Amino acid sequence: MKYIFVTGGVVSSLGKGVATASLGALLRARGLKVTAVKIDPYINIDAGTMRPYEHGEVFVTASGAETDLDLGNYERFLDLDVPEGSNITTGQVYQEVIRRERAGDYLSQTVQVIPHVTDEIKRRIRVAGERAGAEVVIVEVGGTVGDMESLPFLEAIRQFRFDEGDENTLYLHLTLVPYLGTSNEFKTKPTQHSVAALRSYGISPDIVMVRSKEKLPQDITRKIALFTSVRGERVFSSFDVPHIYEVPLALEEQGLGKAVEDLLRLERTHPNLGVWQNAVNVIKKPEREVTIAIAGKYTAMPDAYLSLLESLTHAGVANGARVNVKWVNAEEIEGDIEGQFEGAHGILVPGGFGIRGIEGKVCAAQYARERGVPYLGICLGMQIAVIEYARHKAGLTGANSAEFDPYAPHKVIDLMPEQLEVAGMGGTMRLGDWPMELRADTRIAELYGVPQGGVVMERHRHRYEVNPAYVEALQDAGLTISGVTPGMAGRGAGLVESIELPGHPFFVALQAHPEFKSRPMRASPPFAGFIAAALKNT
Incomplete structure (x- = not known):
């Protein structure tokens, strides 16, 4: 497998999730088997108990995991169901390391962040890729470079290059170039400091992607390349667009897909981006x-x-x-x-x-x-x-x-009877894919293309x-x-x-x-x- 690691700097909410999903879409359009993994440094086991106002929606996977909303972008852009374990949190990692310590798996060892925590992080990333049967695994590291809680994850992804080799690992750093209206200029200093901070953890980016209000002028791109030691053709402008489905097209036009092919020594392929072109055309010029x-x-x-x-x-x-x-x-x-x-x-x-x-x-x-x-x-x-x-x-x-x-x-x-015995809140609802048996000659059966009735699968999240x-x-x-839900024991016709x-x-x-x-x-x-x-x- 090939691994692409996406990190972010300067400020949060730059759009790493969309950048990760867009890159995945470009590789999928080249016929590659791709999956994506989101690392969230918070200590929560999952996103299920977080306030929507603070964290956005809770996205539910087919396996029933309550995850970060970025996994929804991955599924939509890559047109796949991410496998179980595609959202890794600090809580999950430490819970497993402590469980193994209590079970005696580390007998006689002093359990430490390196190598035990970092090894668990690397294991989870590899398992997610294996479950998806992926050729390329894109890993988004949540938060901002310099955050204390991100350090074990940065160390783990640093070790990947040592473990897997240059041709199988790629580091993409997303950063911000603000525009100051008072001086009428783009400021590159935050990007320079962000890349320097990433390098201080032993990671040198192969690609720098820059968020900005408008497409960066060539002289700014050259300046960023010079001060970050990244080749000019590997500095990409991720500028504001009316809709996120334009992002893959804008990045492909700049050559991001080709740069990744070169760095990971992938076969050169012409991408099929018809889906994105059609969606953008309808959104921009609807009937x-x-x-x-x-x-x-x-x-x-x-x-x-x-x-x-x-x-x-x-x-x-x-x-x-x-x-x-x-x-x-x-x-x-x-x-x-x-x-x-x-x-x-x-x-x-x-x-x-x-x-x-x-x-x-x-x-x-x-x-x-x-x-x-x-x-x-x-x-x-x-x-x-x-x-x-x-x-x-x-x-x-x-x-x-x-x-x-x-x-x-x-x-x-x-409440469902089985919910009456539930004591905890996290991960205890009816979650993930459940069957729906649709009745013949109903509108919903017609919508799903089974007018004579049939069973379809949809995801659930409720008590x-x-x-x-x-x-x-x-x-x-x-x-x-x-x-109704078929096959519910003792429920007659079903829920x-x-x-x-x-x-x-x-x-x-x-x-x-x-x-x-x-x-x-x-x-x-x-x-x-x-x-x-x-x-x-x-």
Whole structure:
């Protein structure tokens, strides 16, 4: 295997994840088997218990890992399911080293950062590559060079060149060149210091990628090359573009793919970038436009809904349309519902946890149902739709979720029995790929291309389910249970996976998170159908 290590300097949030994913896309376009690994230096075992406002969305892999949102970019750009173990944290590494020490695996040894911690880091990187059957493994080191918590990871990736050789390892450093309006010039000094800091840990970058507002002039590129000892043709400008799907095209145009081929001694291949060219063309010059209102509670932090937003973009591309998003704060809906949804051609209620904004989301579902506005509910959005229907159509006054009101007279949403025994929070929900058995002749079965019914896989992340005791009452009131989880012991027909309303232009909700499997080249079926319905409502 070949290994590419991506580090960052100067400031955080430069876009290492997008740079890593874009590089992976360029190699995939050359026919190479590529996977990506994200290293997060925090001590948390995973991202599952972090605040969305602080860390963005929690991306769930097929294996059920709760990971950093960058893994979502990897999956979308590389069109693959990253294998288990592709998100490495300090917590995971030290937990395993301490477990092995307690088990006596290091008997008679003094357990230290070098070699025991660094060896565990290297082992995890190699295992992730082996599980993916990869020819090239791209490893993104989170944080910024100089952070105390990153030091063991930098030492581990330094050792890779010693272990694997120059032709099998490549170091790419992403840094920042700010533009000072007062002096009308790009400043390279932060980049110079960042590369010097990286070198102080024994790592000399083979490629420098520079984030900037605009494409760097040649004289600035030459200056960076001179002061960082990186050849001029290996300094790349990662400048701001209207949409991230333009990044692979911009980097390929500058020759990044060819530089990697040369450094890793890969066969020269002409890449097929048609997927990215098509997506960018639709986004820039759409045939039509549509506006979707997202009724959520993390509206001030769009990264909390990153996969959701990307899925809307993919669905727009599939329908030849640009999707514009109107953010609606769920806590403000009740006072001005007409104004909040004015101009929206569809309403989406996303997943989430906690009681804040719940009644506003219920109002959103009722508004969409009664006004014939296309509605898509995701996870909590499905539970909201069930609560609303139970209250206003099934005659179940006071219906609610046990999560929000444990004393509700009709807990139409309740904890799964196995969740009652759960003590911890991390990694204890229903996670990862689960089957959905779709009922014949339903809208969702048609969307998935199985009109006669069939089983499809989607990813999950939740604790609460539709209470089976109320399924019959909901169906009698006209709600269609269009999908269930098959093979659930002692559950009769199985847990409710999807619902819909017959006769409505589009009212579909899923317990799953189909946004996690959506791709630019293959839009999620429920999202594609939702956008198609919303376009009819324009």
